[in-house]
Amino acid sequence: GESVGLHLPTLSVQEGDNSIINCAYSNSASDYFIWYKQESGKGPQFIIDIRSNMDKRQGQRVTVLLNKTVKHLSLQIAATQPGDSAVYFCAENIKGGGADGLTFGKGTHLIIQP
Amino acid sequence: DAGITQSPRHKVTETGTPVTLRCHQTENHRYMYWYRQDPGHGLRLIHYSYGVKDTDKGEVSDGYSVSRSKTEDFLLTLESATSSQTSVYFCAISESRADSPLHFGNGTRLTVT
Numbered sequence: 001g002e003s004v005g006l007h008l009p010t011l012s013v014q015e016g017d018n019s020i021i022n023c024a025y026s027n028s029a030s031d032y033f034i035w036y037k038q039e040s041g042k043g044p045q046f047i048i049d050i051r052s053n054m055d056k057r058q059g060q061r062v063t064v065l066l067n068k069t070v071k072h073l074s075l076q077i078a079a080t081q082p083g084d085s086a087v088y089f090c091a092e093n094i095k096g097g098g099a100d101g102l103t104f105g106k107g108t109h110l111i112i113q114p
Numbered sequence: 115d116a117g118i119t120q121s122p123r124h125k126v127t128e129t130g131t132p133v134t135l136r137c138h139q140t141e142n143h144r145y146m147y148w149y150r151q152d153p154g155h156g157l158r159l160i161h162y163s164y165g166v167k168d169t170d171k172g173e174v175s176d177g178y179s180v181s182r183s184k185t186e187d188f189l190l191t192l193e194s195a196t197s198s199q200t201s202v203y204f205c206a207i208s209e210s211r212a213d214s215p216l217h218f219g220n221g222t223r224l225t226v227t
Contacts, residue, residue: 034215043118043204043218044157051213089156093212100147100172102216104156 008087012111019077021108023090028071030092035064035075038107039086047075047088077110085112117141118219120205126225133192135222137205139185145208146188147172147216148180150201157204163188164211195226 013019025033031052036044050057050064050073057064063076073090089107117140127133137146147162149172159172161180169180177199181189192199202223206216 032213036218041220043206043220046215046217049215091157091216100159100162100170100211102159104158106154106156 008107008109010109010111012113013080014113015080015082017080019075019080019084019110021075021077021088021110023073023075023105025071025073025090025092025105026103027092027094028068029094030071032093033064033066033073034091034093034102035062035073036089036091036104037084037086038089044089080110080112082112082114085110118205118207118217120203120219120222122222123220124223126227127195128227129196130194133195133224135190135203135205135224137188137190137219139188139205139207141207141217142185143207143209144185145211146182147206147208148178148188148190149204149206149218150174151204151221152201160190160203192224195224197226200224200226 034049035047037047038044048059048062048064050066055066061078065074087107087109089105091102091104094101119138121136148160149157151157158174160174160178161172163169163182179191202221204221205219208214208216
């Protein structure tokens with residue numbers, strides 16, 4: 001598959017451990033945030049989203065935490081599995097900006113060690 | 115997958131030739147987008163559409179045009195391909211303009227020689 005980013009930050013975790021992927025966003029006016037997973041050769045896959053009126057949201061094996069004070073977003077993956085190996089990136093949407101105003105991060109490469 | 119088909123999946127073309135990439139959706143979503151993805155960059159918006167025949171430019175629109183004659187189809191055209199347009203192109207769709215996630219196709223890898 002194609003490379004989706006050279007020199008991406010890499011996070012290496014043991015299978016079964018929890019993973020935490022971080023994202024610092026740029027605009028204090030951003031009010032909607034999305035996490036995506038991208039496997040080699042595929043398009044980005046929606047994982048979970050959160051709005052700025054929340055500070056935590058849980059999905060199946062994933063939790064997103066939002067800290068508006070320091071403009072920080074994190075994605076926690078519980079009990080990491082080999083299928084979780086991928087590039088993960090966040091996107092932010094400035095309030096009133098619409099979907100055309102989404103800004104995407106460059107991503108973090110999550111590697112699962114057996 | 116969210117019912118998005120991109121074609122072709124791979125294409126090699128020569129500098130100066132026209133190229134059209136197609137995105138087809140079966141979700142009846144109003145909004146459609148074209149992005150490019152390059153090493154060292156996040157996804158960058160080329161053009162988007164908010165309805166049939168309604169389109170607007172994104173961050174990196176120079177050298178690209180789009181058309182949307184039907185809800186389900188969104189075409190991206192490179193009128194005269196250049197080597198700087200070698201990239202992976204993704205189509206995305208969304209239900210609403212804000213506060214809804216984009217869903218992506220599996221991309222078209224375009225190489226301009």
